[in-house]
Amino acid sequence: MIRIGILGYGNLGRGVETAVKQNADTRLAAVFTRRDPSDVKIKTEGVNVYAADGIVSHKDEIDVLILCGGSATDLPKQTPEYAKYFNVVDSFDTHAKIPEHFAAVDAAAKEGGNTAVISVGWDPGMFSLNRLYANAILPNGKDYTFWGRGVSQGHSDAIRRIDGVKDARQYTVPIDDALKAVRSGANPELSTREKHTRECYVVAEENADKARIEREIKTMPNYFSDYDTTVHFISEEELRANHSGIPHGGLVIRCGSTGFDGENKHIIEYSLKLDSNPEFTSSVLVAYARAVHRMNGEGQLGCKTVFDVPPAYLSPLSGGELRKLML
Amino acid sequence: MIRIGILGYGNLGRGVETAVKQNADTRLAAVFTRRDPSDVKIKTEGVNVYAADGIVSHKDEIDVLILCGGSATDLPKQTPEYAKYFNVVDSFDTHAKIPEHFAAVDAAAKEGGNTAVISVGWDPGMFSLNRLYANAILPNGKDYTFWGRGVSQGHSDAIRRIDGVKDARQYTVPIDDALKAVRSGANPELSTREKHTRECYVVAEENADKARIEREIKTMPNYFSDYDTTVHFISEEELRANHSGIPHGGLVIRCGSTGFDGENKHIIEYSLKLDSNPEFTSSVLVAYARAVHRMNGEGQLGCKTVFDVPPAYLSPLSGGELRKLML
Numbered sequence: 001m002i003r004i005g006i007l008g009y010g011n012l013g014r015g016v017e018t019a020v021k022q023n024a025d026t027r028l029a030a031v032f033t034r035r036d037p038s039d040v041k042i043k044t045e046g047v048n049v050y051a052a053d054g055i056v057s058h059k060d061e062i063d064v065l066i067l068c069g070g071s072a073t074d075l076p077k078q079t080p081e082y083a084k085y086f087n088v089v090d091s092f093d094t095h096a097k098i099p100e101h102f103a104a105v106d107a108a109a110k111e112g113g114n115t116a117v118i119s120v121g122w123d124p125g126m127f128s129l130n131r132l133y134a135n136a137i138l139p140n141g142k143d144y145t146f147w148g149r150g151v152s153q154g155h156s157d158a159i160r161r162i163d164g165v166k167d168a169r170q171y172t173v174p175i176d177d178a179l180k181a182v183r184s185g186a187n188p189e190l191s192t193r194e195k196h197t198r199e200c201y202v203v204a205e206e207n208a209d210k211a212r213i214e215r216e217i218k219t220m221p222n223y224f225s226d227y228d229t230t231v232h233f234i235s236e237e238e239l240r241a242n243h244s245g246i247p248h249g250g251l252v253i254r255c256g257s258t259g260f261d262g263e264n265k266h267i268i269e270y271s272l273k274l275d276s277n278p279e280f281t282s283s284v285l286v287a288y289a290r291a292v293h294r295m296n297g298e299g300q301l302g303c304k305t306v307f308d309v310p311p312a313y314l315s316p317l318s319g320g321e322l323r324k325l326m327l
Numbered sequence: 328m329i330r331i332g333i334l335g336y337g338n339l340g341r342g343v344e345t346a347v348k349q350n351a352d353t354r355l356a357a358v359f360t361r362r363d364p365s366d367v368k369i370k371t372e373g374v375n376v377y378a379a380d381g382i383v384s385h386k387d388e389i390d391v392l393i394l395c396g397g398s399a400t401d402l403p404k405q406t407p408e409y410a411k412y413f414n415v416v417d418s419f420d421t422h423a424k425i426p427e428h429f430a431a432v433d434a435a436a437k438e439g440g441n442t443a444v445i446s447v448g449w450d451p452g453m454f455s456l457n458r459l460y461a462n463a464i465l466p467n468g469k470d471y472t473f474w475g476r477g478v479s480q481g482h483s484d485a486i487r488r489i490d491g492v493k494d495a496r497q498y499t500v501p502i503d504d505a506l507k508a509v510r511s512g513a514n515p516e517l518s519t520r521e522k523h524t525r526e527c528y529v530v531a532e533e534n535a536d537k538a539r540i541e542r543e544i545k546t547m548p549n550y551f552s553d554y555d556t557t558v559h560f561i562s563e564e565e566l567r568a569n570h571s572g573i574p575h576g577g578l579v580i581r582c583g584s585t586g587f588d589g590e591n592k593h594i595i596e597y598s599l600k601l602d603s604n605p606e607f608t609s610s611v612l613v614a615y616a617r618a619v620h621r622m623n624g625e626g627q628l629g630c631k632t633v634f635d636v637p638p639a640y641l642s643p644l645s646g647g648e649l650r651k652l653m654l
């Protein structure tokens with residue numbers, strides 16, 4: 001049994017807890033929180049919740065620590081810090097900062113004789129893997145990534161910061177015509193506006209100026225100004241009834257050509273439709289926790305990414321079983 | 328430069344030749360054939376064609392030998408034989424016999440200090456990888472594989488063996504309603520007949536009894552009797568004009584659920600649309616030749632499958648470049 005520790009009991013931490021329950025070779029050893037542990041009620045019976053402060057004293061009870069904090073401020077500190085003491089897996093998703101995060105975690109993990117896998121999930125994660133495989137197979141081609149239809153936490157938060165907004169939910173939606181053009185093999189050049197639209201569901205405070213809120217959303221640089229954005233004002237009840245889930249998904253497509261004159265076209269497409277973004281991400285984290293445990297046992301130390309992990313290491317099945325059942 | 332040898336210059340061997348041309352870090356070193364080498368004209372200038380008999384004397388000119396024979400009779404003999412002398416990659420696709428093929432190649436490769444990867448292509452190959460990844464992430468779920476729309480060589484050959492048939496092409500076609508049901512997350516149980524139809528284009532000999540040919544096709548056990556099959560009699564010219572390509576493709580879908588009560592559904596789908604089945608397969612073979620070369624350099628000897636190869640090994644890019652560009 002692989003003993004899993006969870007640091008941070010938000011959506012992602014709760015997802016890890018449910019994923020551990022689905023995998024017969026893993027068990028939850030402990031949950032660590034920065035809140036008062038007595039305030040945190042978990043679903044798994046007989047497992048303790050401890051203060052994050054004292055986590056190092058639980059070193060010998062845990063095979064792999066899954067870091068369930070955020071990429072903005074938590075993980076850049078936590079992953080290098082805890083990789084000194086634990087095998088770790090994180091879902092660091094600030095693409096531009098991956099190289100420096102990798103270097104910091106690599107040094108810490110090697111110092112501690114541990115193994116780390118960073119940036120695990122679906123993007124980065126399964127989408128990255130599909131970009132890599134497709135590029136290696138079809139060097140002569142073009143990549144497309146679409147996200148959605150799904151809730152963007154960052155964009156929802158950006159709307160919530162606008163004066164007069166009580167709550168909000170933002171969906172990123174791929175544009176059908178763009179998808180059709182890509183799937184046709186036409187290798188279109190697509191602008192930001194041509195790939196996705198943004199749908200916003202906003203609960204305004206009483207007497208708030210809705211026209212101003214809508215204008216502020218639609219003109220917000222980086223987040224909305226480059227997109228066709230629609231804003232729907234709805235009641236708090238409607239938000240709760242129809243928009244309380246956290247679905248997401250998307251597609252990675254590569255169109256490439258082969259033949260002496262590039263005369264044959266090929267389209268590789270990978271798509272995800274997820275009812276719960278955090279639970280799916282957590283499920284990927286737990287599969288990589290299994291791989292981390294095995295790599296550490298083999299003396300493969302330091303920081304890895306999904307690119308470095310042999311696929312077989314994600315599975316509880318033996319090599320012989322995998323060849324017989326899945327090849 | 329990785330020096331690639333090709334054994335067998337049919338559709339697959341020619342595909343490897345074009346794929347090598349697309350990859351800047353590989354070059355074609357030699358082609359080996361069981362035909363008279365003077366009868367085999369290849370497209371790459373300055374590269375020799377040799378008799379397969381003398382292949383071992385060219386051992387030092389080749390880093391990886393790609394075996395382009397068939398799975399029925401060629402590869403079960405060739406791969407274990409040549410793995411004694413060369414790093415090898417093959418596309419052995421008789422799923423039921425993979426365990427014994429693996430054992431034979433593993434023993435030979437270890438004896439020779441070589442590295443082999445067997446069963447490379449898209450099924451087995453990329454489809455297998457997607458089954459493994461999806462199963463590791465969603466242990467609680469159900470797998471579906473669909474093939475087509477594409478030409479099945481085996482089924483086309485079976486039709487050609489019928490008395491009165493001059494030529495034939497058979498397309499395997501996934502049934503839309505089955506795909507829709509799977510994508511809906513309904514986890515349907517689908518019979519063979521409910522998943523695929525078979526479309527046959529047949530050139531009959533003059534005065535042949537077409538009704539008998541059609542009956543013989545539709546009632547042929549294993550190949551057609553379990554499917555809804557349509558038979559179209561066409562002219563030789565029409566076959567040449569409209570059915571001379573070798574397209575194929577298909578989909579691997581896993582529907583799974585997460586959550587403490589399995590309340591959230593997730594659908595992972597991988598699909599391929601290929602203008603040329605052999606050229607795509609060849610492109611996968613060349614990417615794995617790169618991996619084999621690297622694994623052998625690191626002392627990772629014996630037989631491997633796509634499950635054992637770290638994804639990064641397929642790419643000509645460094646770890647740092649991959650993390651920066653594709654993660």
